Amino acid sequence: MTYRIEGRTGTWEIVVGLEVHAQVISQAKLFSGASATYGGAPNTHVSFIDAGFPGMLPVVNRECVAQAVRTGLGLAAHINVVSRFDRKNYFYADLPQGYQISQFEHPIVGSGVIEIELADGATREIGITRLHLEQDAGKSMHDQDPTRSFIDLNRSGVALMEIVSEPDIRSPEEAGAYVRKLRQILRYLGTCDGNMEEGSMRADVNVSVRQAGEAFRTRCEIKNVNSIRYVMQAIEAEAQRQVEVWESGGTVDQETRLFDPGRGETRSLRSKEDAHDYRYFPDPDLLPLVLDEGWVAGLKASLPELPDAKRARLEADYGVTRYESGVLTAEQAIADFYETVARGLDTRLATNWVLGDFFAALNRTGRSIEDSPVSAASLRALLGLITDSTINGKIAKDVFEEMVDTGDEPMAIVERRGLKQVTDTGAIDAAIARVLADNADKVAEYKSGKDKLFGFFVGQTMKAMAGKGNPALVNEALKKQLAD
Amino acid sequence: MAADTPNALDMSLVEARDGLVRKAFSSVELTTAALAAVEALNPRLNAYITVTGDQALAQAAQADAAIAAGEAGPMAGVPVGIKDLFCTKGVRTTAASNILRDFVPPYESTVTANLRRDGAVFLGKTNLDEFAMGSGNLTSAFGPVENPWKRAGSDAALVPGGSSGGSAAAVAAGLGFGATGTDTGGSIRQPASYCGITGIKPTYGRCSRFGTIAFASSLDQAGPMARTVADCAVMLGSMAGFDAQDSTSVDRPVPDYLAACGRSLKGLRIGIPREYHAPGMPAEIEAIWQQGIAWLRDAGCEIVDVSLPHTKYGLATYYIIAPAECSSNLARYDGVRFGARVAGGTLDELYENTRRAGFGDETRRRIMMGTYVLSAGYYDAYYLKAQKVRSLIQRDFTDVFADVDVLLTPTAPSAAFAQDEKPSDPVQMYLNDIFTVPASMAGVPAMSVPAGVDAQGLPLGLQLIGRFFDEETLFAVGSALERAAAFTHRPALRASDVARAGIAS
Amino acid sequence: MSLDTATVRRIARLARIGIEENETEGLARELNGIFGWIEQLDEVDVSGVAPMIGTGLATPRMREDVVTDGDRRDDVLSNAPDRVDAFFTVPKVVE
Ligand SMILES: [Mg+2]
Numbered sequence A: 001m002t003y004r005i006e007g008r009t010g011t012w013e014i015v016v017g018l019e020v021h022a023q024v025i026s027q028a029k030l031f032s033g034a035s036a037t038y039g040g041a042p043n044t045h046v047s048f049i050d051a052g053f054p055g056m057l058p059v060v061n062r063e064c065v066a067q068a069v070r071t072g073l074g075l076a077a078h079i080n081v082v083s084r085f086d087r088k089n090y091f092y093a094d095l096p097q098g099y100q101i102s103q104f105e106h107p108i109v110g111s112g113v114i115e116i117e118l119a120d121g122a123t124r125e126i127g128i129t130r131l132h133l134e135q136d137a138g139k140s141m142h143d144q145d146p147t148r149s150f151i152d153l154n155r156s157g158v159a160l161m162e163i164v165s166e167p168d169i170r171s172p173e174e175a176g177a178y179v180r181k182l183r184q185i186l187r188y189l190g191t192c193d194g195n196m197e198e199g200s201m202r203a204d205v206n207v208s209v210r211q212a213g214e215a216f217r218t219r220c221e222i223k224n225v226n227s228i229r230y231v232m233q234a235i236e237a238e239a240q241r242q243v244e245v246w247e248s249g250g251t252v253d254q255e256t257r258l259f260d261p262g263r264g265e266t267r268s269l270r271s272k273e274d275a276h277d278y279r280y281f282p283d284p285d286l287l288p289l290v291l292d293e294g295w296v297a298g299l300k301a302s303l304p305e306l307p308d309a310k311r312a313r314l315e316a317d318y319g320v321t322r323y324e325s326g327v328l329t330a331e332q333a334i335a336d337f338y339e340t341v342a343r344g345l346d347t348r349l350a351t352n353w354v355l356g357d358f359f360a361a362l363n364r365t366g367r368s369i370e371d372s373p374v375s376a377a378s379l380r381a382l383l384g385l386i387t388d389s390t391i392n393g394k395i396a397k398d399v400f401e402e403m404v405d406t407g408d409e410p411m412a413i414v415e416r417r418g419l420k421q422v423t424d425t426g427a428i429d430a431a432i433a434r435v436l437a438d439n440a441d442k443v444a445e446y447k448s449g450k451d452k453l454f455g456f457f458v459g460q461t462m463k464a465m466a467g468k469g470n471p472a473l474v475n476e477a478l479k480k481q482l483a484d
Numbered sequence B: 001m002a003a004d005t006p007n008a009l010d011m012s013l014v015e016a017r018d019g020l021v022r023k024a025f026s027s028v029e030l031t032t033a034a035l036a037a038v039e040a041l042n043p044r045l046n047a048y049i050t051v052t053g054d055q056a057l058a059q060a061a062q063a064d065a066a067i068a069a070g071e072a073g074p075m076a077g078v079p080v081g082i083k084d085l086f087c088t089k090g091v092r093t094t095a096a097s098n099i100l101r102d103f104v105p106p107y108e109s110t111v112t113a114n115l116r117r118d119g120a121v122f123l124g125k126t127n128l129d130e131f132a133m134g135s136g137n138l139t140s141a142f143g144p145v146e147n148p149w150k151r152a153g154s155d156a157a158l159v160p161g162g163s164s165g166g167s168a169a170a171v172a173a174g175l176g177f178g179a180t181g182t183d184t185g186g187s188i189r190q191p192a193s194y195c196g197i198t199g200i201k202p203t204y205g206r207c208s209r210f211g212t213i214a215f216a217s218s219l220d221q222a223g224p225m226a227r228t229v230a231d232c233a234v235m236l237g238s239m240a241g242f243d244a245q246d247s248t249s250v251d252r253p254v255p256d257y258l259a260a261c262g263r264s265l266k267g268l269r270i271g272i273p274r275e276y277h278a279p280g281m282p283a284e285i286e287a288i289w290q291q292g293i294a295w296l297r298d299a300g301c302e303i304v305d306v307s308l309p310h311t312k313y314g315l316a317t318y319y320i321i322a323p324a325e326c327s328s329n330l331a332r333y334d335g336v337r338f339g340a341r342v343a344g345g346t347l348d349e350l351y352e353n354t355r356r357a358g359f360g361d362e363t364r365r366r367i368m369m370g371t372y373v374l375s376a377g378y379y380d381a382y383y384l385k386a387q388k389v390r391s392l393i394q395r396d397f398t399d400v401f402a403d404v405d406v407l408l409t410p411t412a413p414s415a416a417f418a419q420d421e422k423p424s425d426p427v428q429m430y431l432n433d434i435f436t437v438p439a440s441m442a443g444v445p446a447m448s449v450p451a452g453v454d455a456q457g458l459p460l461g462l463q464l465i466g467r468f469f470d471e472e473t474l475f476a477v478g479s480a481l482e483r484a485a486a487f488t489h490r491p492a493l494r495a496s497d498v499a500r501a502g503i504a505s
Numbered sequence C: 001m002s003l004d005t006a007t008v009r010r011i012a013r014l015a016r017i018g019i020e021e022n023e024t025e026g027l028a029r030e031l032n033g034i035f036g037w038i039e040q041l042d043e044v045d046v047s048g049v050a051p052m053i054g055t056g057l058a059t060p061r062m063r064e065d066v067v068t069d070g071d072r073r074d075d076v077l078s079n080a081p082d083r084v085d086a087f088f089t090v091p092k093v094v095e
């Protein structure tokens, strides 16, 4: 489905590239031994290095480098065994050194690719230009004092991966799908928690518009967009704005803009005379980052199965549909849960239960898969009770509800409540005889051809047996007695 | 010699150390004498920005206790000065800049921590050119340092050289048995030459830069300054060593530099680089150089003429790379987390006011130069080009060291000049470092040894340049030069005279 | 290349160093003198020469991912020219 803006002078296409800043999961910061943990009282997760004190020097954290390499491998990207840290020089209140240590000319990860899937099932490949490591800045608070902004350096020096896409994105929907897919991959890899509310993932969105057959026009960069919904809204608003600028005879200036979700519009962030000149140069406090090839190979060997591969495997091994595999692999924990439940069981039964009753229970209780009220092992045990005819499917739903409420194991509930299926044909025959005797008129009607009443007799029999009758045996015995 | 005799402060560091270990005198006695001399002479020399008397006496008492317990470290009880570029925990560290006038680091530099570990006593923090940028100690926000040496028959105040001018003047005058320096383009060697003492800039990576206020990260190296070659050997042995906190620190053992001082020079090949015959170099410099060559030949060395073809470009290259790094390193002085702050209505006004008032003329000039050479459109023409020329300069040295063991050159193109003879053209001032900069660019170790005096009685130094991490050969050749030169001249202003005067009165 | 007063203003601005209008002329002259002298590097043929980044003496090292620092708020704030509670302050920034 092609996204187009119909203007007065013609039809416009949008061109979007994303720079996603993803906070690396690590204990310590990129160049210091201070904690990288989110939160903490102001200025407590700060070393003299993070505060840019005189004479302080950076030493790179091995795990942060490993996380960047894992991410690069997960994006099917080229790993540069020699990369380098550069200084990006600019002044800002929450940038203690007066420069950000980043990677400019020689990033640790080169080009890769992400496959996205759209609502109509179509897939597209979005190119990854590069991934580089850099430091986060501190945090300025502007609303606590009438004349001053307050600075907290807890974030200063935390490792970020900046993941830059090619300008391959052509619609807000694709941008949303891209960020979602990237976040999913990062979470699978365990390299970033993808938590956009806490700022561990944020996107700079580069937007331009053009008419058919044109080269790229000037782009604007919308900084620090912190939700997928806002990414999509910001693209729409900015593209619309640019079309209006071009169509009214103006020109779009290359500039940095901010998205205001309240107004649903972007606005210029920095004045033009303050042109950026970051004066990048190799950081003389750091050596080139040289990776041991064996070490990289070891990281590669220990990568988890990634979403696309897992999806394909679930479809092959469990016979789930394309749609179902998408839902089941949305998070690694869901896929793990599903496989624990389904392995070796009737996979259709397992799929229906996980996607049906189980997801409904998560929704109802507002819990996530990680703190699910029912463990995968318990659900698997419940399905086992159905499979071996200990209980029937209907009773299983009751048992499941009680599992959700109490956290008890299914067998304990079945035993406590005496819910085992009755397979004793004597007991079934006796119950049926009673039902038929009590409903002689209906038996007569049935025998005169009103076949539909069969269901009524099944229901009455099950009711008489408190729902515990084995449905197949009940059917069989009923047919027999009604035929007599 | 007792610590309270007039000449006690004239002892070498090694003599003082040995006397302390023999318990000929105590560190408290020696430190008291040194502090008295500082009190008497420093108002004139301005060699120390901050004197830490109480702390020094406490360290001295500790050293005496350690000596008594037989646990004396290699610097135990020896009073020294610390260039005010090394952060010292709880002691004001200024970099001779108004912007750090009241800065008290809550941490210690690795170099000073190493000296403390080995028992050294810190008399105080020595003066320097602001942020180590200068060759005359004329850019300090705490005023110029006066060289204790005088031209014959003149009382004109001469510069001690720079940037480690306070350290050089203090050591020359006997206000400490040694002092730490830092050398980015000659800041140890040139003032050592001007003040008639010895100083060595070790191989880049030999001393940790952690906790030392940065000027130009790829060039800055700490080193000792003292009155003898052996003194420097002892002190460097303490200062040097691997430090995991500095990514550019090199992990290799620290040799026994003192043992290297007596080594034979038989068979050593000494290179004489022809490019160091700078046009317009004073005849006296040329003469002392020839004298040095003769001494080394007499000591059994083979003298070889060599060429370092890119020498001439060292200085221009330096004045791109050092300001570029400095412009970035000094961005952190913004009046927000530490240091002086000048109010402003907006954040940018705060920055601009603070940095205008906080930095002196030369520092501001270098920041501007560095900003310019890194800025869009100029990076390739200046910075990238300079880095390529730097490669060629380094290659010159590695090529020549395939053939010779050490290079011998003059340290500086002149003797100390008077404070009021400071050239108004910055480039003229920069030319003072013409002989010291190339070794800095390459990262190789280099030492200045006093070799003689000029017609006016001012000291002149000779420079020895060695292979990467071959400081030992520098100490061997340096001590041979020192023996041959028998440099017994002493500056006009010195602690022993003050002490003598004190005793007389 | 000649460095004009507009360039002086631009680099002073980039470096956040306040300058007075009447200084720009003198600064431009001084910097032109220095860069004129630096132009001698034009003589050097650097074709095929790799730039020297650092001295190439140390071996690349990495730190382990262990929290060894932080929790020193009072030390970090001890030199602050202005602070409120545990924060550094700057003039209010409006974005
Ligand atoms: Mg960006």
Ligand SMILES: [Zn+2]
Binding pocket: A021, A134, A162
């Ligand atoms: Zn970034």
